[in-house]
Amino acid sequence: MMDVTALGELLIDFVHKGNNEFGSPIMHGNPGGAPCNFLCALASCGEKTAFIGKVGDDAFGHMLKKTLDTHGIDTTGLVIDPSVFTTLAFVTLDETGDRTFSFARKPGADTMLRPDEVRDEQLANTRVFHFGTLSMTNEPARSATKQAVEKARQNGAMITFDPNYRAPLWNSEEEAKEQILWGIRHCDVLKISKEELELVFQQNVEQGAETLLENGVKLAFVTLGKNGVYAKNRQASTTSPAFLELKTVDTTGAGDIFGGSAVYGVLASGKAPETLTEDDLQKICQFANAMAGLSTTRSGGITSVPKKQEAIAYLQQSGLWA
Template sequence: MASLHHHHLLLSLPFPHSPTPPKRFFFRTTRPLKTTRSTVESPTPKRRGRKKKPPPPETPPANDMPEHQNAETKKEQPSEDDELFDYDDGIDFPYEDPPLVCCFGAAQREFIPGVRVQMYPMHPDKYSEWKMLQWKPPEFARAPGGPPSNVAVAHVRLGGRAAFLGKVGRDEFGDDLVLTMNKERVQTRGVKFDEGRRTGCAYMKVKFEEGRMKMETVKDSAEDSLLASELNLAVLKEARIFHFNSEVLTCPTMESTLFRAIKWTRKFGGLVFFDLNLPLSLWRSRDETREIIKKAWNEADIIEVSRSELEFLLDEEYYERKRNYRPQYFAESYEQTKNLQEYYHYTPEEVAPLWHDRLKFLFVTDGTIRIHYYTPSFHGSVVGTEDVLITPFTCDRTGSGDAIVAAILRKLTTCPEMFENQDVLERQLRFAVAAGIIAQWTIGAIRGFPTESATQNLKEQVYVPSMW
């Protein structure tokens, strides 16, 4: 027992050649070092009775510090650009499948007019008043809305994984929006709550004037106050595609946060998807709008615009003159039919003013009638269905465009062949057309978003098997 106890004492002693434990160095460096000769010769102090607390090291004021020390201090403080290369959440293995899509922007509430078409329009008074009740409805139906949150919910409905990145107010609307996204299995770890501002509400009017939907948005709301320091970097690192729209460019705070998030996305190797979706305030002047969206447009890898938005950015009068041919029962030539609004395909030369070298895809959607696509190597269009075929079922076309964008995102994350193979691209865009059709059949955007199986079934019904 004595030998074992002695052996235990030997093991507990420090190894002769081992370095000094770091704890001892830590406490010694906090005291000022004395370099006098007497200190070196006699390590123990002469008097132990009176120990005085060592004075703190004197730090000269900032103005009296030498210039070389000021320079070193400035170098030690990392700038915002340097922080892009220092973030690491410790996750190096592949993430879950399918890849994550991050939707950045405002989560809003839509108030849709509570006017419904009479099922049996036999009463003359009720039926005649319905048209006027659209403009002054007696009541509104509250529904979750906002393009970024709509795209996130539709993407999850189609079998993908999406995360919402934004800010809401700490009120009834904000809590309900986050709860709705959680119910739809949208990741909300990137959502911030603002105690001082309320959640913005978009009062939607079911009004289409020249193919454009009018809306009014309450400004100075919580979603316009997201700071760059509040970005969830773990979401940006995991996301393979970063989605945003032009509404965030109308607020200076959100604009700076947006480009900060784009830098992080570039650093992490993700793609930037710009869903134009121009708000009402950007339809005033073509030159002003192009100046506002210019920087974001040049940063995007994939862009989706509607036909009206494309013609607004290029030249609306040119296309109007091109379509104004003599009305007749038949076309004089086959080429003349291509100038119709439903069949006209924009040439790469016409789209060239909006093209830049970084762009991989440019999608031009015309509802569910047709989707035009442009890549650096090929271009074309996918024929959908005319609105006449779905008129008996159509009741709310608000979320149709968001469903089409979500379906495109769903296929871009799972089918990389779309970037190089034109046939695969057209087959997957037909899936997006089917998603946009189903989204029009239900009141409210989120309520009407289809599932992946329902979209695939409708695609197989609309198109022949060779086009699946």
């Protein structure tokens, strides 16, 4: 039995690291993909994790498999397909470490995962099943994702969802909103950004969080960038500030690492997400903010995930935890 299984994209993030002597950009390649960043945070906290997805039978694909293996993430569900190339993302950072994206993905291997390539036994043997919308931009991966979500739910898994909206990958904003709303209505625990919430519901954070609960979400984490996170269930709500004193180098994967760490906090509490108290939510958010914040002090997505003990030590040094 796995603690957490995620389905979605596994790719190479190429990050701009300045220019060479001729003025040409220097790009550093790092393993990435939101679901895998999410899983790495959980694996770092000691959870048993597994990934379902597709890469190409190329140097990048084999490097990515090796990376997941090294981080202790089960790759039984990773399909290596010789007919497509591994997806590549190109990330440009501004002076604050914030990102803009472009993709080599027409098609990319991650979009070509078929429903019949997802193993039923993986969906039947996990406590939590996680997904995002990058696997819902194109067929056949969209059908594979939705079928997997429904099967995992039928088997009693907690469903977690992070839209991870990337405008360049969608045919239209309306299509993206439709698929994000499907995800919201099929999950128990949601991590969503303030901007994504406004995109879907055109509401402020508090109103939007209430609408999320009305749509069936049991626990919502709304990330607020430098303002931290707002968390809400039917029992309580809380806002937890970000750790702005940390020196940001690269924000790639920080939201995913927050999400994985928050789900770890929910699992570690031993409580159903809808029953967590304000104190529970505050502790979970502090831990997830620390994990995400520490990840921004180093480069990459998967490669930037801190150890659980690093976050605990940071919280103790900050005086937030005893």
